[in-house]
Amino acid sequence: MTAKIISGKELSTQLRGELADEVRELKVTPSLAVILVGDDPASHSYVRGKEKACKAAGIHSIVKHHPSSLREDELLAEIDAFNEDSSVHGILVQLPLPEHISENAVIERIAVNKDVDGFHPVNVGRLLTGKKAFTPCTPLGIMKMLEISGVEPRGKRAVVVGRSQLVGRPVGQLLLNEDATVTYCHSKTKDLASVTSQADILIAAAGRAGMIGEAHVKEGAAVIDVGVNRVESTGKLTGDVQFEDVKEKAGWITPVPGGVGPMTITMLLHNTVEAARGTMFDDES
Numbered sequence: 277m278t279a280k281i282i283s284g285k286e287l288s289t290q291l292r293g294e295l296a297d298e299v300r301e302l303k304v305t306p307s308l309a310v311i312l313v314g315d316d317p318a319s320h321s322y323v324r325g326k327e328k329a330c331k332a333a334g335i336h337s338i339v340k341h342h343p344s345s346l347r348e349d350e351l352l353a354e355i356d357a358f359n360e361d362s363s364v365h366g367i368l369v370q371l372p373l374p375e376h377i378s379e380n381a382v383i384e385r386i387a388v389n390k391d392v393d394g395f396h397p398v399n400v401g402r403l404l405t406g407k408k409a410f411t412p413c414t415p416l417g418i419m420k421m422l423e424i425s426g427v428e429p430r431g432k433r434a435v436v437v438g439r440s441q442l443v444g445r446p447v448g449q450l451l452l453n454e455d456a457t458v459t460y461c462h463s464k465t466k467d468l469a470s471v472t473s474q475a476d477i478l479i480a481a482a483g484r485a486g487m488i489g490e491a492h493v494k495e496g497a498a499v500i501d502v503g504v505n506r507v508e509s510t511g512k513l514t515g516d517v518q519f520e521d522v523k524e525k526a527g528w529i530t531p532v533p534g535g536v537g538p539m540t541i542t543m544l545l546h547n548t549v550e551a552a553r554g555t556m557f558d559d560e561s
């Protein structure tokens with residue numbers, strides 16, 4: 277079997293076009309504040325990508341760039357100001373942050389209704405309890421890719437490799453919310469291949485280049501590669517999945533680059549439009 281390739285790049289072009297149409301229909305111009313601390317080249321590139329995508333969709337973006345010497349209290353004060361500013365609908369602090377700043381303190385400071393990253397504990401808790409919530413962008417993008425490909429999670433066995441707050445845990449929760457039977461694997465999992473090879477849906481989100489080979493994959497499975505690993509010698513980007521081998525066995529597969537990555541930014545636009553609508557928590561119960 278040769279897998280169908282799920283292109284996040286192509287899907288993003290379509291979805292971003294649809295989002296731009298939605299933005300034109302809104303009474304307000306959605307506005308996103310992005311805070312970037314430090315000089316990590318990858319973070320700079322992602323923030324540039326977010327700015328560009330916002331502009332193309334008709335979303336206003338404000339980017340605040342600070343040196344890595346920024347103090348935590350200064351960052352929290354800036355978040356407070358954006359929380360108070362009613363013209364700003366979404367707030368995002370690019371991760372990772374320098375070590376002297378507590379990511380938890382920063383995430384918890386963002387107003388729940390402006391938390392377009394979906395990292396605030398209230399949004400995490402709402403997701404856990406099956407309520408409407410801002411949902412982290414990469415997991416949301418993964419679910420969209422499965423949906424568009426006709427891969428229905430209900431009753432399927434899903435295995436998530438990786439347990440990060442950004443991707444592994446929330447994507448497992450979303451799959452569970454869609455009635456999949458979910459197993460998490462991580463660095464302490466024994467005989468990884470014996471678990472992953474049972475998966476109808478396999479999410480590789482461990483951040484280890486090429487760790488998922490053909491032996492880890494069930495024939496016909498949907499394999500979603502979240503890995504963004506830079507090969508030092510070539511500077512090229514590679515995923516957690518050995519694409520060329522696995523694509524001969526899987527039913528569906530996402531490439532790196534051009535797979536999950538672009539969907540992360542697309543779902544940020546989606547969440548920002550939701551924030552501008554201001555209706556996320558209307559069904560409060």
Ligand SMILES: Nc1nc2c(c(=O)[nH]1)N[C@@H](CN(C=O)c1ccc(C(=O)N[C@@H](CCC(=O)O)C(=O)O)cc1)CN2
Nearest residue numbers: 322369370371372393413513533534535537538540541
């Ligand atoms: N506050 C946040 N910080 C981080 C998040 C996040 O969702 N919110 N996710 C990642 C980084 N990220 C977005 O911020 C991101 C990662 C990758 C891509 C992407 O499009 N990748 C391309 C390749 C780009 C390249 O060549 O480097 C691809 O996979 O095709 C977009 C956004 C951590 N931080």
